Amino acid sequence: MQSQSIAGKQTLSVLVISVMLAACSPSSETTKDISLQTIAPDSLKLYVFNCGDFQFPSVRAFGIDDEETPVRTLVVPCYVIDHPDGTLLWDGGLPSAVADQAGWQTDQQSGVKTRLQKTLQEQLDSLDLGFDLASIDYAAFSHIHYDHVGVANELSGATWLVQQGDYDVVMAENSTVPAFDPALVSALKERPTKVINGDYDVFGDKSVRLISAPGHTPGHQVLYVELAEKGPLVLSGDLYHFRISRDQRRVPQFNVNRERSLAAMAKVEALVESSGADFWIQHDAALFETLTLAPGFYQ
C-alpha cells in the first residue's frame, strides 16, 4: 500500500508540474497535450484472452489484394479491464457455441474458417480472477459484428455501453448490416443501457475512454486505456484488420461508410500521435503472439 501511495503522489506531481509548465507556455500545442494526461489508477489492470481464431481463403473483402499480404489467419481477442470502480468487458469474441465443435469450422458459402478452443466463461472459471461473465459491470463492444459480441447474452449483470449507431441497428426490426446476427445480442435489449453519441469516459477519471470511430459499422468505436506502468494504449476494434490496412488506410468492402471510415482512422491516428499511445490491431495474430495473456495482465 505504501509504495502504491508514493507512486500515486509521483504521478500527481508530474501532472502538477506539467500543468504549471503548460500555464507558462503560450503554445496551444502544449496545452492540448496536457489535456490528455490523466492520473491512471495504480490498480487498473488489463487482461487479454483468446476468444477465437479466423482463417480467410482471400483477403480481398478487406480492401487488400491477395498478393499484398501472406496473412490469412486472424485472432479474435477479448479484454477485461479491472478498474477500482468496476469491471469492463471490451469485445466479446466469437459466439460461445463455436466451441461446441472441436477444431476449425468452415462456412460453406464464404470458405471462412472459425475456431474457439475455450469459451471465455471456461477460461474465467479456470483462472479464478475474481470476476466472471455474470459479474462483469460494463460491456462495451467495438461494434456489433458476430466476432465481437459472442458472449453478449451471457453478461447478465452488465450495463451495455453502446454508440447510437450500433444501438439503432440492434433495435431495428430488419438490419442490413453484414456480419450482424441479432440473436447474439438479443439479451442486451433487456440490460441497463447507456447510449452514447461520441466519446465517453467510462469511469469518470479519463483512464478508460470509448472513442467514437464509425464507418466499419454505424456505431464502431475504439478503446483508449491509460495504464500506470505501460502508459496509454488504444485497442483498435476493427478500425484495421491487417498491418497493411493501417499502413495504407485500406477500407474493407463491407464497411457501411467508406468516408466515415477514413475520417475515423484520421481521428484515432491523431489521438495516438498526441497521446503517445501504443496501438494494438486487435485481429493481428502476430502481435497477439507477443502479448501477455490472462492470468497475466497489463497495468
Ligand SMILES: [Zn+2]
Ligand atoms: Zn472483427
